Amino acid sequence: MGDEKKGRRRPWTWWLGVGLVLAGVGMLGWFAWQFWGTNWVAKRTHERLIEEVEKEWREQPGAKGAVSFPEGDVEAIIRIPRFGDDYAVPVLRGTSEAVLTKGYGHFDGSAEPGKKGNYALAAHRVTNGEPLRGMPSLKVGDEVVVETRDKIFTYELTTGGKDLEVTFEDTWVIDKLPTNPKAGGVQPRQEPGQRLITLTTCAELFHTDNRLIAFGQLVATEKR
DSSP: OOHHHHHHHHOHHHHHHHHHHHHHHHHHHHIIIIIIIIIHHHHHHHHHHHHOOOOOOHHHHTTTOEEETTTEEEEEEEEEEGGGGTEEEEEEEEEHHHHHHHEEEEESSSSTTTEEEEEEEEESSTTTTTTTTTTTGGGOOOEEEEESSSSSEEEEESSSSSSSSTTOOOOGGGSOOOOOSSOOOOOOOOTTTTTTEEEEEEEEEHHHHHHEEEEEEEEEEEEO
């Protein structure tokens, strides 16, 4: 009997194979969640936050500032016609990973929408709703519409979505007046007092060390 039981034992190679199969299934599940699940969840969150913030704006037109939700403080809605008529993504204060899973993040210390200085924003290019997946398709002259509680600001891009790539250490791009340290490099018009916008996102879909940058300037303001 002992010899018979011993003969029925699984060889270690069988268990190794089972382990590899399970690991593969786990990896596939993880990728499916990252590249499908997070997008589905984020887009539902975008829709809900926009619906709720627009309701708040309608019902309390005299209030000031961002609208607070458990997900964060929503201060604006971004619309980019290049990305389609139904493109709308909320803008939240801060650029933590938690914020960027909900929409655009507004860099702390950068200008408020429509104000002098640089309204600097970050968003994912892949996963979590991928608001800036189409960044490379943006062209000079494309509009970025920023809708707030009481005003709508229209910015016009002065650089294309793939005209400038920097490392994550190149924080000059979110300065009040971004000035490229490389002579002749891509930058906004070097004139103080402008009302600028900067979009930042990952340069590559599967690599996050570098960033794509697009600059724009305010061209129109209207009451909401």
